[in-house]
Amino acid sequence: MLNRLPADERRAQLVESAMGIAERGGISSVTIRAVAEDAGVSLGVVHYCFDSKEALVAAMGEAIVLQLSAALRYAFGSAQGEGDQSGLRGLREVLHSGLSNMWPIIEATPDRQLLTYEITAYGLRQQAAGAELAGAIAAKQYHTMDDEATAFLAETARYTGTTWTEPVADIARFCLAVIDGIVLRWLVDRNGEAVIAQLDDAVQMIAMKAVEAKPVAS
Structure with missing residues (x-):
């Protein structure tokens, strides 16, 4: 029964x-x-x-969004370390730690990462065909990741005493676009050594968008 x-x-x-x-x-x-x-x-x-299948795929997309959000929170929440992490050097250390914490989660779930891209593409195709329910999947996926990355970058700047030179939401979008490309390329060639170098480059590019915060006048 x-x-x-x-x-x-x-x-x-x-x-x-x-x-x-x-x-x-x-x-x-x-x-x-x-x-x-x-x-x-x-x-x-x-x-x-x-x-319908569209309703089922929409629910799959929602589940993946929740999983992505939890993974990002774990990775970014563990980024702050011990000792002096102030200034641009500290900013680079925290950024590197956050991305380094995130990568093992991605590397351990290649099929789920590929499915994430498939659901995004499916949602966009359904949107073009006029299916609003499934079409909202891709937007929700990226809005959730944008929110998590924005919160991390804002907290990182506050923690390290630095200031972003561009709107933090725009930097978050740039950061996630770079990570998307790194993950997709890794799914193709599974070159983990290349990923390490690419994450280092990503940290340098992101950190270039920050400056030391000016001390508050007393």
């Missing part, structure tokens, strides 16, 4: 099944029937939770 789960738990179970299927065979392999079979439930249960 099928265990009766609360609706939220059942939805979460089906979303994880869908993501597992997508990681193995891409978004095109995600169907209501495949998810039902993978989760060991009837078609009716999946239809009760999600009335």
Whole structure:
């Protein structure tokens, strides 16, 4: 007899099944029937939770956004170290620590990272076709990452006594665009040594957008 789960738990179970299927065979392999079979439930249960594939993929996108947000918070939250991390040198140290903390999370989940790009592309295609629900996936993914990166950069400047020379939200977008490119290239060639050098270069480029904060006049 099928265990009766609360609706939220059942939805979460089906979303994880869908993501597992997508990681193995891409978004095109995600169907209501495949998810039902993978989760060991009837078609009716999946239809009760999600009335279409678009709704299911939208829920997958939301789940990935939450996972990305949690990963970024963990990586960035662990960036501040001990000792003097003031000034531009300290800024570079904290930036490097944040990116270095983030990379093992990415490296350990290549299939999930690839799925992130696939869901983004799927959402953009659905948006072009007029499907608003799925079309909002890509925007939500990037808005969430923008918010997390902006908060990290603002806190890093405050902590190190530096000031950004451009709007911090714009720098966050630039930072994430660089990281996106690094991750996508790594998914192609899996060259971890190159990533280390690229992250170092990214830190230098980002730090160039900051200056020492002027002391407050007494």
